Amino acid sequence: MKIGIIVHSKTGNTLSVAQGLKEKLTSAGHMVSLEQVTAANDDEINADRIQLIKKPDIGGYDALIIGAPVRGFSFSPVMTAYISKAGSLHGKKIACFVTQAFPFPSMGGNQAIGQALKLCEACGASVCETGIINRSNFKRKKMTEDLIERFGRLF
Numbered sequence: 666m667k668i669g670i671i672v673h674s675k676t677g678n679t680l681s682v683a684q685g686l687k688e689k690l691t692s693a694g695h696m697v698s699l700e701q702v703t704a705a706n707d708d709e710i711n712a713d714r715i716q717l718i719k720k721p722d723i724g725g726y727d728a729l730i731i732g733a734p735v736r737g738f739s740f741s742p743v744m745t746a747y748i749s750k751a752g753s754l755h756g757k758k759i760a761c762f763v764t765q766a767f768p769f770p771s772m773g774g775n776q777a778i779g780q781a782l783k784l785c786e787a788c789g790a791s792v793c794e795t796g797i798i799n800r801s802n803f804k805r806k807k808m809t810e811d812l813i814e815r816f817g818r819l820f
Contacts, residue, residue, distance in 0.1 A: 666695050666696070666727045666728060666820050667695070667696045667697075667698075667725060667726050667727050667728075668690055668695050668696070668697045668698075668726060668727065668728045668729070668730065668820060669697075669698050669700060669721065669723055669725075669726035669728070669729050669730070670683045670686055670687055670690075670697060670698065670699045670700070670729075670730045670732065671700050671701075671702060671721050671723065671729060671730070671731050671732070671747075672699070672700075672701055672702065672731070672732040672733065672744075673701065673702045673703075673732075673733045673734065673741045673743045673744040673747070674701060674732070674733075674734065675707060675734055676734070678734065678764045678798070678800055679732045679733060679734050679762075679763075679764045680701070682732060682762065682764060682798055682809055682812065682813070683699055683730070683732050684699065685809065685813045686730055686732075686812075686813055686816055686817070687699045689813050689814075689816075689817040690816075690817060690820060693817060693820070695820055698726075700719070700721035701719060701721075702717065702719055702720065702721065702743055702744060702747045703717070703718045703719040703743075704716055704717050704718060704743045704746070705717075705718055707743060709742060710736070710737060710742055711742065712742040712743075712745040712746040712749065713746070715742055715743055715745075715746035717743070717746060717747060717750070720747060720750070720751070723751055723752070723754070723757070724752075726757065727757070727758065728757060728758040728759065728760075728819075728820055729754070729757055729758070729759045729760075730759075730760045730761075730762070730816060731744065731748070731759065731760070731761045731762075731781065731785070732761070732762045732763070732764070733763055733764075733777075733781070734763065734764050734765065735763050735764070735765035735766075735767075735773045735774055735776075735777040737773075738772070738773035738776055738777070739773070739776065739777055739780060740763065740777040740778075740780040740781045740784070741763075741777075744781075745780070745784060748781075748784050748785065748788060749784065749788075751788065752788070753788060753789050754785055754788040754789050754790035755788075755789030755790065756789075757790060758793055758819070758820070759785055759790045759791070759792045759793065760792065760793055760794040760795065760796075760816050760819055761778065761781045761782065761785065761792055761794075761795050761796075762778075762795065762796040762797065762798065762812060762816070763777045763778055763781065763796075763797055763798070764797075764798045764799075764800060765777070765797065765798070765799055765800065766800050766801055767799060767801060768799050768801045768802040768803075769799060769802070770797045770799065774797035774799065775797070777797075778795045778796075778797060781795070782795065793819060794815060794816060794819055796808075796812040796815065796816070798812060
């Protein structure tokens with residue numbers, strides 16, 4: 666299966682989870698590409714004003730994993746802009762995860778995942794799995810390992 670891992674990562678935390686996912690899925694025999702979404706105005710909070718620099722083409726993938734940080738208790742505006750402009754996600758198997766600074770999902774992670782689900786569904790996708798990594802939680806390493814294992818079994 667050809668899997669695209671598409672991430673927006675400002676500090677490298679989201680990217681590190683994505684790299685673990687790539688290793689897991691590649692070792693399972695999948696063709697995996699890890700691509701980053703970047704913006705000229707990364708600090709902009711209004712997704713409509715985001716000027717994307719790198720916009721990976723999702724057309725060639727059978728499945729997608731979308732990863733982004735939580736910003737201000739919300740899904741990354743950069744990733745929101747990207748998904749909104751990426752075209753149809755119809756027929757693609759999709760999993761989403763977010764990384765957040767706060768220690769508990771109720772501190773923005775749940776809200777951000779909900780926004781990601783609605784965004785993907787509006788583009789025709791059916792999201793099969795989600796996950797939240799809390800960077801400041803003492804169980805962060807275990808959370809990351811569990812997410813990688815769960816997502817690895819999807820494909």
